[in-house]
Amino acid sequence: MEKKKNNKKNISLVFPNRMYLFAVPALLLFCVFWVFPVLQLFYYSITNFNGINYQYDFVGFKNYITLFREGTMTNSIKNTLIYAVIIVIGSNLLGLCVAMVLNIKIRGKAFFRTCAYVPALFSAIVVGFIWSYVYMPDSGLIASFLTLIGLDGSKFNLLGNYKTALYGIAAVEIWKSFGTTMIIYLAGLQTVDESLLEAGRIDGCNEWQLIKKVKLPLISSTITINVILNVIAGLKAFDYSFIMTNGGPGKSTNTLMFTIYKIAFTDQMMGKASAFSVVSFIVIILITIFMLIFMNKREVEL
Amino acid sequence: MKRKRIGALALTAVLVLSSLTGCSKANDAGSNSTSTSESQATSDSKEESAGEVTKDNITITMMYSGTAAENDFETEILPKLVKEEFPNITLEVTKLPDDQYYTALKTKLASGECPDMILVQPKYAGANSVIGLAKAGYLEPLTGLKAIELAGVAGRESFVYENDVYAVPSGVTMLGTYYNKNIFEENGLSVPTNWDEFLNVCKTLKDAGIQPIVMGDKDMYVMQFGLYQIAANQVYAKNASFDDQLRSGETKFTDEGTWDKVLEMYKSLYDNGYIQTSSLGLGAQQAIQKFVDGEAAMTFDGSFNAAAITAKGAVEFERGYFPLPGNDAGTDLYAAMAMGAGPAIYSGSKYIEECKAILEKWFDGESDIYKAYADSGRFVVTYGYGADKVNPLFQPFIDLYNDGKSFYWCNQGWPAGTETEMEALFSEAIGGQGTSVSDIVNGMQMKFQELYTE
Structure with a gap:
């Protein structure tokens, strides 16, 4: 008797319990192709698995220790952070400025908006390939231009120089991604109510004050999303290191993802690559948590 | 609420369990593959005396790395010529770009579904290096094949692991x-x-x-x-x-x-x-x-x-x-x-003898297959048909090679x-x-x- 009562209580007309069964296939796929491999990653990170031979040994924390000792880890984290900061600042500043300009009434606005967005449409491979010819020493676009205006173009060697290669590829990423950032800013700016701007003008604000005191606070959520998207893109950086510099010269453009790829597929050390992935995972989680806390706080303050 | 929590707990438990069983499974697979390769090796010594090639209609699979060109040798010419030589054997060849090839090979080896013939690289080179694969017990020893004898010392040396040759040297490339x-x-x-x-x-x-x-x-x-x-x-x-x-x-x-x-x-x-x-x-x-x-x-x-x-x-x-x-x-x-990468036979293949027969024909120095192979011009062949028609650019190198003055x-x-x-x-x-x-x-x-x- 009591049992029956219980059963009755649990039947909901909106979402009966047995409907949970329908989540099982999706959940299963998710577990098999995502959760399980991720858990396995932790397991492999304490072995010396090479990807082929299944008779691997457990090596404890040796992989982690080597990574820190040989400096691969610090170098990659440093490069990735520099890259991410450049992308976030560059792409957001450029995107915001262009969005501001293209938000005022000018002739051919649609055309310019399209132009600014076109680079985002190309695949990274194409962009990387084209830009490696732009940066090519001696006879590339920039070098030829420098020669044309009377400067010494043969000295121009951005990707071949340890100090500049990372900035060189970051510039390409900015060129490709600022269009997307711009579109989001543009959408944000269009939500700003005209009457608020008018009120500001009546109160005697100049253009700069309007931007600083009215527009930016009103689009703060757009800024948040753009910054986070760019941070993610920066931390994931792989494409241009792979296509344009191959991590070089030396190890100056080895980013986190590129190093994982290199250890796993060139050095054939899946175990060590797993260890590296685990550490990257922790680093990225930490950065994300920090970003979320910081951004949420700021949004409320504004 | 409570039920949900129990459900969540159960799910986690299942996850943890599945990961653990997964691990042990991986180990099993490893020990299995080695034991099969061992039994293969022992049964092989028996088979060698028999060395019978089946008369049944069979399909042999082969996986190569590279990009298929027009009128490609491995994917188009080779299957056709094999069909002419062995009417009952159909050869199916897949060719994948290098990186994909490595991934496909690893997955197929790990799951025991490897093609009968695969491309391996000399010594320790690359993810498909002959030593790496032979050590894991994935390759069938080919020592004693005529094709191996023909290839010369430098060729054999490149594919040796513990006194056995595991792949057929397929011509040289030079720096x-x-x-x-x-x-x-x-x-x-x-x-x-x-x-x-x-x-x-x-x-x-x-x-x-x-x-x-x-x-x-x-x-x-x-x-x-x-x-x-x-x-x-x-x-x-x-x-x-x-x-x-x-x-x-x-x-x-x-x-x-x-x-x-x-x-x-x-x-x-x-x-x-x-x-x-x-x-x-x-x-x-x-x-x-x-x-x-x-x-x-x-x-x-x-x-x-x-x-x-x-x-x-x-x-x-x-x-x-x-x-x-x-x-x-x-x-x-x-x-x-250096020796270019060459074909090897998967130790778990059902058709080892047939694969050997194909390789013997392919690299005998005079068959139609060998002629077509030499004419494809991707490798510089060192014996048999075509060895005298080397690109004049390469002649100084071939002379040094024949004098034994070359290193891998x-x-x-x-x-x-x-x-x-x-x-x-x-x-x-x-x-x-x-x-x-x-x-x-x-x-x-x-x-x-x-x-x-x-």
Whole structure:
């Protein structure tokens, strides 16, 4: 008797319990192709698995220790952070400025908006390939231009120089991604109510004050999303290191993802690559948590 | 609420369990594969005396790396010719780009679904290196096949693991120096035969305002092209088993007069401006373009890039090819030549005898398959049909090879990754990062010890 009562209580007309069964296939796929491999990653990170031979040994924390000792880890984290900061600042500043300009009434606005967005449409491979010819020493676009205006173009060697290669590829990423950032800013700016701007003008604000005191606070959520998207893109950086510099010269453009790829597929050390992935995972989680806390706080303050 | 929590707990438990069982399964698979390979090896010795090729209609699968060209040999010509020779055998060939090939191969090996024949690389080279796969018990020993005998000592050596040969050597590829014959003639230069002469050639060209050598070091692998040629003369000519001793610990990269000398010699080309200063910013293809356009007199590259290097450029000129003379005056010249990757048989295949029969036919030096293979021109064949029609560019190399004066490419003797460390450190040295030659050899030795686990 009591049992029956219980059963009755649990039947909901909106979402009966047995409907949970329908989540099982999706959940299963998710577990098999995502959760399980991720858990396995932790397991492999304490072995010396090479990807082929299944008779691997457990090596404890040796992989982690080597990574820190040989400096691969610090170098990659440093490069990735520099890259991410450049992308976030560059792409957001450029995107915001262009969005501001293209938000005022000018002739051919649609055309310019399209132009600014076109680079985002190309695949990274194409962009990387084209830009490696732009940066090519001696006879590339920039070098030829420098020669044309009377400067010494043969000295121009951005990707071949340890100090500049990372900035060189970051510039390409900015060129490709600022269009997307711009579109989001543009959408944000269009939500700003005209009457608020008018009120500001009546109160005697100049253009700069309007931007600083009215527009930016009103689009703060757009800024948040753009910054986070760019941070993610920066931390994931792989494409241009792979296509344009191959991590070089030396190890100056080895980013986190590129190093994982290199250890796993060139050095054939899946175990060590797993260890590296685990550490990257922790680093990225930490950065994300920090970003979320910081951004949420700021949004409320504004 | 409570029920949800229980559900969540149960789910986590299932996850943890599934991960644990997954792990143990992986171990099982490993031990299984080895035990099958062992039983294969024992049953094989019995079969060899029988050596019967089935009369039933069967399908044999083969997986190769590379990109299929028009009228491709492996994917189009070979299956057709095999059908003519063995009417009951259908050969199915898949060809995948290198990276995909490695991934596919690993997955298929791990799941026990490997194709009957696969492409493997000599010694320790790459993810499909013959030693790596043979050690894991994935390959069928081919020692005793006629095709193996025909290939010669250097060929067999490249595919040996613990006294057995595991793949058929399929012709040689070489590293050398392409040069612009017209520029050489205009400056009254001839092909150098030792290191001093080579430096002289560079100096003469440089003084005449011509860039002697162009390299695309942005793609760091091209550094190997020059370095291995020098190493063949300075390291391996003096101690042919340098790499074997490296593994046993008798020799080290840091030994004086070995790799330090090689790196020093190669670096001097950069220090003197014989290789253009902007090399680290130039890609491999861009460097080839510069050579083809007549902007530099020489470039180090392999026979595998001959087509790109002999393509038409901005100016017409005649190309020549010589082994970089890394030898001291008065000593013999050695070339850096390697066996190309060759086909091997998966130890778990159901049709081992049939695969062997195909390989015997394919590499017998006279069958239609061999003729078509030699004519495809991707490898330089060293015996049988076509051996006398070698591209004249390669003739000086073949002569050295037949005299036994050639060594395999060094990276084939090292665990994969050692050479990338060398390249990274060498580019630091020429990129003005203050890395010295002794730093490079130390780094190489450290990386080698880390990667070599036995």
